[in-house]
Amino acid sequence: MIHLNTAGAGLMPESVATAMIECVRREVEHGAYETELHYDKILQQEVYERIAALVNAPVEDIAFFDSATRAWCAVVCRLDLKAGEKVWVTPYEYAGNLISLLALRDRTGCVIETIPTTGTGDLDLEWIAANISDDVAFVSLTYIPSGCGIVNPVAEIGRILAPYRAFYAVDACQAIGQVNVDVAEIGCHLLSGAGRKFLRGPRGTGFAYVAPELRATLITDTHDLHVARVVSPTEYVVEDTSARGLELAERTTAAVLGFNAALIHFDSVDAFAQHEVFQALRSTLAELPVELIEPGTRHSGIVSFRHASIPAEQIRDELGARGINGWKIRGDHTPIFMAERGIDTAVRLSVHYYTSLDDVAAAGRALREILGA
Ligand SMILES: Cc1ncc(COP(=O)(O)O)c(C=O)c1O
Known part of the structure; x- marks a missing residue:
C-alpha cells in the first residue's frame, strides 16, 4: 500500500499503536482511572511540554483537544467582538473554521472581509499593509489549506499585523509536522493543529496555542473540574489559569498517550x-x-x-x-x-x-x- 493521504491522516508509527494498545489493555486489567494515575506525568505534563517545544511556545499557553476544530472553536466561539469590528479571513479558509466565524458574525454583528490574492493566488501582502487598522479585531489565516498545497506567508503577515491590535489566528492543521511551525516567529495569538496528519498521531487529537492576552478577553462559559473548584454552593474559583482552562477534563487516555508517542517519534526523524x-x-x-x-x-x-x-x-x-x-x-x-x-x-x-x-x-x-x- 502506498499512502498518499497524509493530509487526511498520516500513517501512525508502530510506537503510537503500542502506546495506545498498552493503555487500553491496562484499562481493561487495572481500571481506567487507575491507568490515568499510572500515566499521570505524561498526561499532565510531558505531552504539553512536547507540544510547547514543537511550536516554540510557553507550556502554560498549550491546550489539548480532540480535534483541530474543537481547538479552534474553544477560542473563536468565545470571542467577545463588538458590532462593526472587522474580522479578516482569506480565500483559503477551512469551512469548519468559517462556520464558527459566520456564527460569530451573527452573534456579535462583526463584519467579515476576505483578504484578496494577487494574480498568482498568493495573498496580497500589499493590500494587508495598506488596509490594516485598529478596526480589524481578528485575522484568521490558514497556513496550508486542506484542498491545495499553497504555503501562506504566516510570519510575514504576522510582522505586518504586529503594530496593530488585531488578534492573529493561524490554522496549522495541515502545516504542523510538514513545515516548521514557530508561534514566536509567526507572532500569532492562536494556533490550532491536529495530531493525526503530518505528526502521525492518532485520530481524536488536536491542540491549540493560545496567548495569555487573547485568553484574557474570551467569554467564560464554563470551566471544568481539572482547573476549577466549587468552593461554596454559590461560588467557584478557577485555580489553573493556563490555556488548559479551555479544555474539558474528560478525554481518551489512549489518544493522549498515542499523541505523546507520535511527538517522541517526530523528534527522531527528519x-x-x-x-x-x-x-x-x-x-x-x-x-x-x-x-x-x-x-x-x-x-x-x-x-x-x-x-x-x-x-x-x-x-x-x-x-x-x-x-x-x-x-x-x-x-x-x-x-x-x-x-x-x-x-x-x-x-x-x-x-x-x-x-x-x-x-x-x-x-x-x-x-x-x-x-x-
Ligand atoms: C486546514 C484544516 N483546518 C482544520 C481542519 C479540521 O481538523 P479536524 O478535523 O481535526 O477538526 C482540517 C481538516 O482536514 C484542515 O485541513
Whole structure:
C-alpha cells in the first residue's frame, strides 16, 4: 500500500499503536482511572511540554483537544467582538473554521472581509499593509489549506499585523509536522493543529496555542473540574489559569498517550525532508492530462488535480484498487477559493517523509493507466 493521504491522516508509527494498545489493555486489567494515575506525568505534563517545544511556545499557553476544530472553536466561539469590528479571513479558509466565524458574525454583528490574492493566488501582502487598522479585531489565516498545497506567508503577515491590535489566528492543521511551525516567529495569538496528519498521531487529537492576552478577553462559559473548584454552593474559583482552562477534563487516555508517542517519534526523524519527493509528484502530475489546483508560489507536499471527464471519486477508487491511497476532496471544504474557481471535487495526493520516489513513480504509472494517458 502506498499512502498518499497524509493530509487526511498520516500513517501512525508502530510506537503510537503500542502506546495506545498498552493503555487500553491496562484499562481493561487495572481500571481506567487507575491507568490515568499510572500515566499521570505524561498526561499532565510531558505531552504539553512536547507540544510547547514543537511550536516554540510557553507550556502554560498549550491546550489539548480532540480535534483541530474543537481547538479552534474553544477560542473563536468565545470571542467577545463588538458590532462593526472587522474580522479578516482569506480565500483559503477551512469551512469548519468559517462556520464558527459566520456564527460569530451573527452573534456579535462583526463584519467579515476576505483578504484578496494577487494574480498568482498568493495573498496580497500589499493590500494587508495598506488596509490594516485598529478596526480589524481578528485575522484568521490558514497556513496550508486542506484542498491545495499553497504555503501562506504566516510570519510575514504576522510582522505586518504586529503594530496593530488585531488578534492573529493561524490554522496549522495541515502545516504542523510538514513545515516548521514557530508561534514566536509567526507572532500569532492562536494556533490550532491536529495530531493525526503530518505528526502521525492518532485520530481524536488536536491542540491549540493560545496567548495569555487573547485568553484574557474570551467569554467564560464554563470551566471544568481539572482547573476549577466549587468552593461554596454559590461560588467557584478557577485555580489553573493556563490555556488548559479551555479544555474539558474528560478525554481518551489512549489518544493522549498515542499523541505523546507520535511527538517522541517526530523528534527522531527528519520530517521536513520531503522536498525532492514533492517535486517528483508535481512533475509527474504536470505530465498528465489533468488540471493542477495549485495556487501561489510556495507549495507544500499536498497537491490536488481534476480531470475534465473522469470524476475524482472514480480516480480515488481506481488508485485504491491499485494499492494507492489518494483522496477525493470537496470544494466546499475550502469554500471561498474553490467556489471562485468552480471546483466541486478534486483528487488530492499528499506526500510525507515516508513517501519514496518509487512510490511517486508507481502513482504516476497508475494514474496514466486510469486516465488512459
Ligand atoms: C486546514 C484544516 N483546518 C482544520 C481542519 C479540521 O481538523 P479536524 O478535523 O481535526 O477538526 C482540517 C481538516 O482536514 C484542515 O485541513
